[in-house]
Each structure stands twice: as structure tokens, then as C-alpha cells.
Amino acid sequence: MIGLPIMKWIWGPGIIPLGLTVGVLLQATAVFLTLRDSWGWQRTVATAVVIALLTLFVEWLGSTTGFPFGRYRYTDLMQPQIAHVPVLIPFAWFMMLPAAWAVTRQIQAQLPGKWATHRGLYLLLAGLAFTAWDLFLDPQMVAWGLWVWHEPGGYFGIPWVNYVGWWGTAVLLTALIQPQNLPTKPLLIIYTITWFLETFGLLFFWGLPGPALVGGVVMGLFVWLGWRAELSKK
Numbered sequence: 001m002i003g004l005p006i007m008k009w010i011w012g013p014g015i016i017p018l019g020l021t022v023g024v025l026l027q028a029t030a031v032f033l034t035l036r037d038s039w040g041w042q043r044t045v046a047t048a049v050v051i052a053l054l055t056l057f058v059e060w061l062g063s064t065t066g067f068p069f070g071r072y073r074y075t076d077l078m079q080p081q082i083a084h085v086p087v088l089i090p091f092a093w094f095m096m097l098p099a100a101w102a103v104t105r106q107i108q109a110q111l112p113g114k115w116a117t118h119r120g121l122y123l124l125l126a127g128l129a130f131t132a133w134d135l136f137l138d139p140q141m142v143a144w145g146l147w148v149w150h151e152p153g154g155y156f157g158i159p160w161v162n163y164v165g166w167w168g169t170a171v172l173l174t175a176l177i178q179p180q181n182l183p184t185k186p187l188l189i190i191y192t193i194t195w196f197l198e199t200f201g202l203l204f205f206w207g208l209p210g211p212a213l214v215g216g217v218v219m220g221l222f223v224w225l226g227w228r229a230e231l232s233k234k
Contacts, residue, residue, distance in 0.1 A: 001197040005205040016144055017077050021088055028095040030190060035098060038183040047177055051097060052090035054176070058169050059085045063147075068165035071150035078146055086146075096194065097170060100130035101179045102187030103222050106229040127171040129191075129222045134166050135215035136198040139208055156210050188226050195219045 004019040036044045060083045062069040078086035104126040109116055139156040141147055153159030195216070202212035 001194075001201060005201065013144075017079075017146070020144075020146075021078075024088055024091050024095055027190070027194075028091040031095050031098050031187070034183050034186045034190070038181060047098075047179075048094055050177060051094045051173060054173060055090045055093040055169070056082065056085060058165075059089050062165065066150075068161075068168055070153070070159040070161045070165070072147050072162075073150070074147045075145055077144075093173075096133050096191075097130055097173060098179065098182070099187045099191035099194070100133075100170065100222075101126050101174065102182045102184040103129045103191050103226040105179075105182055106184050106188060106226045107222070110229045110232065123171045123174050126174045127167040130170040131163055131166040132215065132219040132222055133194065133198070134163060135218055136202055136211055138162060139211040140198075140202060140206060143206065143208060155214075156208075185230060188230060191226065192223050195223050 001023050004016065004023065007015045007019045032044060032048060035047065039047070058068070061067060063073050063084060066072075074081065074084055074086055078088055080087050104122060108118075108122055108125060111121075115121055135155075138158045142149065142157060149157065149159060149162075151159065153162070155163070199212050199216035199220070202208040202215070
């Protein structure tokens, strides 16, 4: 993420898909190895496969029918693709969803009484923590020409229904996987680094100050609450 603006300056905007691919794969690998250290190979691989298959299906469904994100299509810039969905997309879901689980687990543990273990609240918050990232991502990817909305909407050209779809998909995945015994601190670090670099990058390098500020505040709220919970343990 740090190197991408430099790569663009040196080689031009055509390098963005390659740089983005490298960044996503590196972060997905970091998340995979972090989970493996706590969960072991079998559970980590099973989680990655469930996320990959379900998100590939949901993205195919969304780009084909408009449900649940609204009507959009992927361009040909990101290759390879399966059923017109870039193979990289499931890796992007995997690289952030466990981090959102960890942040939510930290926050919820500080709540009083039954709310500290309430499963429905956990699903709700995990979906929100994940969707907060898309306040950066969708405007950025549309600006780079990686996908196109048929009917641009009210959030910097992104339809609001897209965020309902992101939230719903994240909630469904969390409910299916039921993550337990998460390595919360390293995943919280990954969530925090992503928040910082997205905010900084969109604000100073990519010319998207609106999404940078909104995403910076919303995702930053989860960062702050997550670290407040982490530091209160000491």
C-alpha cells in the first residue's frame, strides 16, 4: 500500500492492478499465517475456503443480478477472472474479515453484562467493522476503473445499497464460521495499519479527500475502541 503511489509515479497508472494484487496477496498471507498460529492449518484453510467460495458466489450474483450490492460490473483490468469476477476479490474479503472479527471481539468484551457475549450483537458489529473498510475501498476502486456502477449512488458515486450488501454478506460469513479464540492483537494491528494507510493514501496521494475523511472517522472509531479495549487489559 505504501509502494503503490511510488509504482504509479515510476511506471504509470497501468501498474495499479499488479501493485494492488501484490498488496492484497501479502496482506491475505499475513492474516492466514496469523490465524494458523492460533488455529492450526486445518481450521485456517477451511475458513479461507469458506470465505473464498461464498464471496466468489456473492460477487458473481451481485455483478450478474444486482443483488445484494446493486447493479455493477467488473472491468477487464483485474485478471484472472472467474465468471467475470476477479480471482483477487475473495482474497480481499479474507484479508480484512478476520481483522474485523478481532476488533469486534475486543470491543464487545468491554460491554456490561450479557452484551459482552451476545451473539446477535457480535454479528451486527462484526459486519459494521468490516463494512467500514468499504467506505474507502469502493470509491477508490471505481476511481481506478476496476469496477463500474450502472446507477451511481449517493456516497461519492457508490449506491447506499452496496453497503447493506457488504454488511449482510459479512454477517452471514461470520455466522457460518463462528470465529473463536482469535489472535486479537495481531489482527487488530492489521486492521489499524489498513485504516491508517487508506486514510493517508486517499487523502494525500489518490485525490479522494471525501472518502478519506469519512472512512477515516468511521473505521477509526473501531480502531480507537479496539485499542482502548486492548490496553484496558493491562
